[in-house]
Amino acid sequence: MTPLLDALIEPFRHAFMLRAMGVGAFVCAVCAALSPFVVLKRWSLVGDAVSHAVLPGIIGAYLVGLPMALGAVATGTGSVLAAGAIDRRARVKPDAALGIAFTGFTAVGLILLSKVPSDIHFMHVIFGNLLGVETEDLVQAVAVGCAVLAGLVVFGRDLVLVCFDPAQARIVGLRPDRLEMLLLLLVAMTAVAALQAVGVVLALAAMIIPGCTGLLAAKRFGRVVAVSVGAATLSAVIGTLASFWLDGATGPCIVLAQAALFGLAAALRARRGRSRPA
Amino acid sequence: MASDSPSIRVDGVTVAYRGSAPAIEGVTFALHGPTICALLGMNGSGKSTLFKAVMGFVRPQAGRVAIDGRDVAWAQRANAIAYVPQTEEVDWTFPVSVRDVVTMGRQGRMGFLRIPSATDRRIVADSLARVGMAGFAERQIGELSGGQKKRVFLARALAQEARIVLLDEPFTGVDLRTEAAITDILRSLRDAGGLILVSTHNLASVPDFCDEAILVNRRLVAAGPLATAFTPAHLDRAFGGTVRIATGSAGPAEPGAALPALAAS
Numbered sequence A: 001m002t003p004l005l006d007a008l009i010e011p012f013r014h015a016f017m018l019r020a021m022g023v024g025a026f027v028c029a030v031c032a033a034l035s036p037f038v039v040l041k042r043w044s045l046v047g048d049a050v051s052h053a054v055l056p057g058i059i060g061a062y063l064v065g066l067p068m069a070l071g072a073v074a075t076g077t078g079s080v081l082a083a084g085a086i087d088r089r090a091r092v093k094p095d096a097a098l099g100i101a102f103t104g105f106t107a108v109g110l111i112l113l114s115k116v117p118s119d120i121h122f123m124h125v126i127f128g129n130l131l132g133v134e135t136e137d138l139v140q141a142v143a144v145g146c147a148v149l150a151g152l153v154v155f156g157r158d159l160v161l162v163c164f165d166p167a168q169a170r171i172v173g174l175r176p177d178r179l180e181m182l183l184l185l186l187v188a189m190t191a192v193a194a195l196q197a198v199g200v201v202l203a204l205a206a207m208i209i210p211g212c213t214g215l216l217a218a219k220r221f222g223r224v225v226a227v228s229v230g231a232a233t234l235s236a237v238i239g240t241l242a243s244f245w246l247d248g249a250t251g252p253c254i255v256l257a258q259a260a261l262f263g264l265a266a267a268l269r270a271r272r273g274r275s276r277p278a
Numbered sequence B: 001m002a003s004d005s006p007s008i009r010v011d012g013v014t015v016a017y018r019g020s021a022p023a024i025e026g027v028t029f030a031l032h033g034p035t036i037c038a039l040l041g042m043n044g045s046g047k048s049t050l051f052k053a054v055m056g057f058v059r060p061q062a063g064r065v066a067i068d069g070r071d072v073a074w075a076q077r078a079n080a081i082a083y084v085p086q087t088e089e090v091d092w093t094f095p096v097s098v099r100d101v102v103t104m105g106r107q108g109r110m111g112f113l114r115i116p117s118a119t120d121r122r123i124v125a126d127s128l129a130r131v132g133m134a135g136f137a138e139r140q141i142g143e144l145s146g147g148q149k150k151r152v153f154l155a156r157a158l159a160q161e162a163r164i165v166l167l168d169e170p171f172t173g174v175d176l177r178t179e180a181a182i183t184d185i186l187r188s189l190r191d192a193g194g195l196i197l198v199s200t201h202n203l204a205s206v207p208d209f210c211d212e213a214i215l216v217n218r219r220l221v222a223a224g225p226l227a228t229a230f231t232p233a234h235l236d237r238a239f240g241g242t243v244r245i246a247t248g249s250a251g252p253a254e255p256g257a258a259l260p261a262l263a264a265s
Helices: A003-013 A015-040 A044-064 A068-089 A094-115 A121-127 A135-164 A166-171 A176-217 A221-246 A250-275 B047-055 B072-077 B098-109 B118-130 B146-160 B176-191 B203-209 B232-238
Strands: B007-015 B024-032 B035-040 B062-067 B081-084 B164-168 B195-199 B212-217 B219-225
Touching (some): A003 A015, A003 A221, A015 A250, A044 A094, A068 A176, A135 A166, A135 A176, A166 A176, A166 B047, A176 A221, B007 B047, B007 B195, B024 B062, B024 B195, B035 B047, B035 B176, B047 B072, B047 B195, B081 B146, B098 B146, B118 B146, B146 B164, B164 B176, B219 B232
Parallel strands (some): B035 B195, B035 B212
Antiparallel strands (some): B007 B062
């Protein structure tokens, strides 16, 4: 066998690699299914806020012995609700209010991180730890991911309408306020799942980049989601393999693969635009 | 019989946004279908706010709105009002097709998973045909001309099968053919018993297709049949003396003297 082929096959001989690729692909696919909603709703900053603000919830839940996901969703959504309260009561623009709220939550998380005696576990929350994912975390990520997918199957069409035209949603009897709360909840749950793959620092990438790739490649919502999920799944596999070969951090490799696919989609679109007569 | 016709009753409604003077103040009028009513006023006169109050998007500080004799929350649940937004308010890059947008008119009537039934699909196809857009169903909405965009959103309102239809500036930026097509459809909706409320800057076309007019300038200036409401004196008050004869030769404007050529600035 040639050395090159051997090097290519090598990662597939390890159970931990197969597991990492499987979990990574699933988690990134969940993020990607939600991604077009977040992008079209212009909630990139909300996604960033939520994915950072889960930190104190995770450590808090650990301290009182609750499931990590529960605490994460509580503080993740809490940061956005706090921003809403600041926006309503103070003369602060919404994006600045969000910045105040989520950095505050993240700061609390970082203080807890430095005070709570613990193993390396929380560092995995910040940077992701796909290659060493523990069964308990895996079960949690899969459960949360399935809940997000179920939410999208049931409420996806209403969420599309709320993203596109909230006034129409309201006039035909939907409740945009409740649907936005639902979307916020789904973002928080997705952030919890994303932590396993890429960590708090890069969770936003998994929620934003695939949707943007999909929007470049397709003009119908269903196809946008399909491209988004496909690109994210592929990126998870490529990124995990790349991190094995490079012996580098897995999360950043996955994010880089997603960015590369986005760049490819952008380049293809630009080329198509040029070749088409104006 | 009167109870069976669609109605909008606005009773002493005042709406103020946070930290501002009231956008509309003590506005009162009543409309009963079948009718086509023009909603006229300058920019900032409170037309949009009045629409929002009728649709139940803003809560009045004073007064009340009744749709078919019931409250606005009922009207939303019952799909009683259809709304055609201004073209500028739409995200035309959104990945939806013409058919997708018209199907959104049916969404409140669909089941739990919002999957269109055969009836929904038939109504969507009929609505597209009615506005002459049947051949464009699969287009992404950004790939349409200005007039086509208006037609698509009119089709969505048709698909909703509401008895009350609100249109926000449906004639801005459309060609004459589309304008004629839109007014034809509004007439047919009226003739089927509908209540149509149209906000417009195009005063010249009002006598062509409207039965009634409401003039606002933060407060109500006039409301009623064209003969009593759409008068030079009322137009002068609503538009603050800025109504002039667009094609006039010389001399001071005589509001109402040449109505078909009137334009408001």
